Amino acid sequence: xxxxxxxxxxxxxxxxxxxxxxxxxxxxxxxxxxxxxxxxxxxxxxxxxxxxxxxxxxxxxxxxxxxxxxxxxxxxxxxxxxxxxxxxxxxxxxxxxxxxxxxxxxxxxxxxxxxxxxxxxxxxxxxxxxxxxxxxxxxxxxxxxxxxxxxxxxxxxxxxxxxxxxxxxxxxxxxxxxxxxxxxxxxxxxxxxxxxxxxxxxxxxxxxxxxxxxxxxxxxxxxxxxxxxxxxxxxxxxxxxxxxxxxxxxxxxxxxxxxxxxxxxxxxxxxxxxxxxxxxxxxxxxxxxxxxxxxxxxxxxxxxxxxxxxxxxxxxxxxxxxxxxxxxxxxxxxxxxxxxxxxxxxxxxxxxxxxxxxxxxxxxxxxxxxxxxxxxxxxxxxxxxxxxxxxxxxxxxxxxxxxxxxxxxxxxxxxxxxxxxxxxxxxxxxxxxxxxxxxxxxxxxxxxxxxxxxxxxxxxxxxxxxxxxxxxxxxxxxxxxxxxxxxxxxxxxxxxxxxxxxxxxxxxxxxxxxxxxxxxxxxxxxxxxxxxxxxxxxxxxxxxxxxxxxxxxxxxxxxxxxxxxxxxxxxxxxxxxxxxxxxxxxxxxxxxxxxxxxxxxxxxxxxxxxxxxxxxxxxxxxxxxxxxxxxxxx
RNA sequence: GCUACUGUGGCUCAGGGGUAGAGCAGCUCACUCGUAAUGAGCAGGCCGUCAGUUCGAAUCUGACCAGUAGCUCCA
Numbered sequence: 057x058x059x060x061x062x063x064x065x066x067x068x069x070x071x072x073x074x075x076x077x078x079x080x081x082x083x084x085x086x087x088x089x090x091x092x093x094x095x096x097x098x099x100x101x102x103x104x105x106x107x108x109x110x111x112x113x114x115x116x117x118x119x120x121x122x123x124x125x126x127x128x129x130x131x132x133x134x135x136x137x138x139x140x141x142x143x144x145x146x147x148x149x150x151x152x153x154x155x156x157x158x159x160x161x162x163x164x165x166x167x168x169x170x171x172x173x174x175x176x177x178x179x180x181x182x183x184x185x186x187x188x189x190x191x192x193x194x195x196x197x198x199x200x201x202x203x204x205x206x207x208x209x210x211x212x213x214x215x216x217x218x219x220x221x222x223x224x225x226x227x228x229x230x231x232x233x234x235x236x237x238x239x240x241x242x243x244x245x246x247x248x249x250x251x252x253x254x255x256x257x258x259x260x261x262x263x264x265x266x267x268x269x270x271x272x273x274x275x276x277x278x279x280x281x282x283x284x285x286x287x288x289x290x291x292x293x294x295x296x297x298x299x300x301x302x303x304x305x306x307x308x309x310x311x312x313x314x315x316x317x318x319x320x321x322x323x324x325x326x327x328x329x330x331x332x333x334x335x336x337x338x339x340x341x342x343x344x345x346x347x348x349x350x351x352x353x354x355x356x357x358x359x360x361x362x363x364x365x366x367x368x369x370x371x372x373x374x375x376x377x378x379x380x381x382x383x384x385x386x387x388x389x390x391x392x393x394x395x396x397x398x399x400x401x402x403x404x405x406x407x408x409x410x411x412x413x414x415x416x417x418x419x420x421x422x423x424x425x426x427x428x429x430x431x432x433x434x435x436x437x438x439x440x441x442x443x444x445x446x447x448x449x450x451x452x453x454x455x456x457x458x459x460x461x462x463x464x465x466x467x468x469x470x471x472x473x474x475x476x477x478x479x480x481x482x483x484x485x486x487x488x489x490x491x492x493x494x495x496x497x498x499x500x501x502x503x504x505x506x507x508x509x510x511x512x513x514x515x516x517x518x519x520x521x522x523x524x525x526x527x528x529x530x531x532x533x534x535x536x537x538x539x540x541x542x543x544x545x546x547x548x549x550x551x552x553x554x555x556x557x558x559x560x561x562x563x564x565x566x567x568x569x570x571x572x573x574x575x576x577x578x579x580x581x582x583x584x585x586x587x588x589x590x591x592x593x594x595x596x597x598x599x600x601x602x603x604x605x606x607x608x609x610x611x612x613x614x615x616x617x618x619x620x621x622x623x624x625x626x627x628x629x630x631x632x633x634x635x636x637x638x639x640x641x642x643x644x645x646x647x648x649x650x651x652x653x654x655x656x657x658x659x660x661x662x663x664x665x666x667x668x669x670x671x672x673x674x675x676x677x678x679x680x681x682x683x684x685x686x687x688x689x690x
Numbered sequence: 691g692c693u694a695c696u697g698u699g700g701c702u703c704a705g706g707g708g709u710a711g712a713g714c715a716g717c718u719c720a721c722u723c724g725u726a727a728u729g730a731g732c733a734g735g736c737c738g739u740c741a742g743u744u745c746g747a748a749u750c751u752g753a754c755c756a757g758u759a760g761c762u763c764c765a
Contacts, residue, residue, distance in 0.1 A: 166694085254694070254759090255693065257693080258761055272759095416764080418763075421693095421763095422764070568765040573765090597724095627723090629721095629722090631724085633726095647725065651724090659724080
């Protein structure tokens with residue numbers, strides 16, 4: 057007998073019982089919806105026999121792990137369908153991802169979108185057949201024989217064989233795949249499946265290797281859940297900042313400058329308002345501001361290491377027979393500023409901000425609205441400090457980030473990016489700096505994940521990722537620890553002891569870039585910006601022509617009060633004007649007719665709260681100012 | 691950059707070998723209107739660019755450019 061702890065309740069079972077049977081003993085409902093199990097904290101199959109006392113949790117589709125097992129099994133069903141329909145296909149990998157699953161195939165004739173419905177039909181058949189999945193293990197040699205002709209599987213087996221492991225397999229009827237699991241008990245558990253996309257993807261994510269055909273899909277235990285999911289994606293599309301940017305007249309992109317955005321008057325108000333806010337916050341945190349040239353000579357970029365490590369992404373030119381490069385980053389210019397005068401330990405930490413326009417030659421396929429452009433304004437800053445100030449400064453910077461993100465109601469996740477292959481500096485230095493970053497955020501009680509090998513070439517970094525409307529995350533803030541550039545530029549300060557010392561520095565951006573951040577908040581607010589950011593804060597809607605004079609006088613008064621106000625003098629019905637103002641997401645609509653004109657009032661309508669009734673002009677100004685001051689999100 | 695797809699008036703889109711169509715927006719006129727679309731009229735397009743096939747190309751083919759999804763890369 058074994059004792060099994062089921063969420064705090066202990067029960068006895070016969071030794072060797074499977075997790076599935078335990079689930080059945082609890083109830084048929086749970087048994088039918090069970091996807092996998094957690095035994096002593098480790099996620100595993102429902103078919104796993106339990107040999108000793110343990111804590112057991114049955115995981116359904118409602119849990120993260122349950123979903124993963126569900127989607128992973130669906131990806132095997134997809135592969136089985138492709139295997140039946142397109143014999144000779146070579147299979148690579150097919151994992152569950154955050155939002156569904158995919159499977160990569162190598163086919164003589166790659167699939168096209170028209171093939172998906174046929175594959176979906178075959179998937180439905182396999183589900184209907186309700187084929188049980190079975191797990192077994194083989195030693196590497198036998199595994200290779202089993203997967204004869206499957207080049208990608210051979211490569212995977214060789215890798216695992218190197219670690220001396222047996223290879224685990226799952227088979228479902230006529231299809232067997234090399235897989236670690238866990239998986240559902242049978243194909244019939246999958247109910248609603250939709251293949252969502254077909255694209256190319258490199259084998260092993262390596263651009264030098266062969267491009268395979270990747271089919272994406274998602275599945276749910278209920279048809280209604282699938283429909284809800286598709287509905288959600290439609291809604292997300294409406295928030296796309298590229299669509300809203302066009303509709304609201306914020307920015308545009310033209311063939312004449314791929315990746316180089318044009319800002320239109322309304323977008324410019326947003327950008328400038330963000331910049332004002334940024335300056336205000338940084339003043340509070342004792343930053344000074346500088347501006348360094350957009351183009352500097354090759355010698356400087358060689359000294360900083362950019363010429364060697366970043367040249368392919370830089371725009372270069374020749375001036376008077378000397379190579380120059382347009383800056384892809386602001387740091388080298390910042391180094392020159394620091395080095396231009398002697399510093400005392402009393403100056404440190406020295407916080408130097410720069411809204412710097414940088415240009416990077418990004419690959420054409422990587423461009424994406426304002427999220428990924430070729431020229432952008434970084435909200436950059438470099439903080440120079442002594443070694444023992446590092447902890448404090450990193451924590452102070454994270455507090456600044458928290459203040460800024462919470463102003464917009466944004467949430468983030470943190471990644472710690474470690475030493476890349478292409479790097480400068482010693483391994484010891486890197487490890488020391490990585491530990492400092494780790495300690496600082498751990499001390500603040502923040503969680504983070506490690507992103508192995510993704511650091512900047514000069515140092516490790518903490519990256520702050522914010523999600524867009526489709527759940528894709530974009531790196532906005534980053535804190536990069538750098539002891540290389542101070543070395544290369546021979547930066548110094550005079551210490552308490554009268555000796556010269558080398559400072560350390562961080563590079564950091566909060567917003568990432570004004571452009572990217574604008575894209576993120578456009579989606580976050582679905583274009584309905586808080587009052588303080590709205591390009592147009594109120595629109596005056598006179599009811600008839602005889603109210604035009606009053607409307608114009610009102611606009612002057614509101615202008616004078618510092619509000620951004622438009623006046624709709626077209627001879628249209630009020631309902632029409634309101635509809636237009638709603639579509640443009642203008643926060644306040646001020647309707648004025650006979651009643652308001654007589655009383656010196658405005659009838660206020662809010663885009664979300666609706667009709668708020670008539671108030672005096674002064675009262676409206678006061679209300680609006682208070683809302684702007686508080687940066688309230690509504 | 692790679693794979694696949696897309697490219698028609700300011701916007702959204704229909705059409706598709708015989709030289710272009712709708713709705714919205716714009717302009718004009720009438721209506722002077724009370725909280726999400728008043729009506730009528732007018733104007734607006736070398737159908738992404740360049741080649742090729744054809745008597746004839748927006749339509750077929752190719753190359754290029756740009757965009758979209760994903761991969762790679764990245765703030």
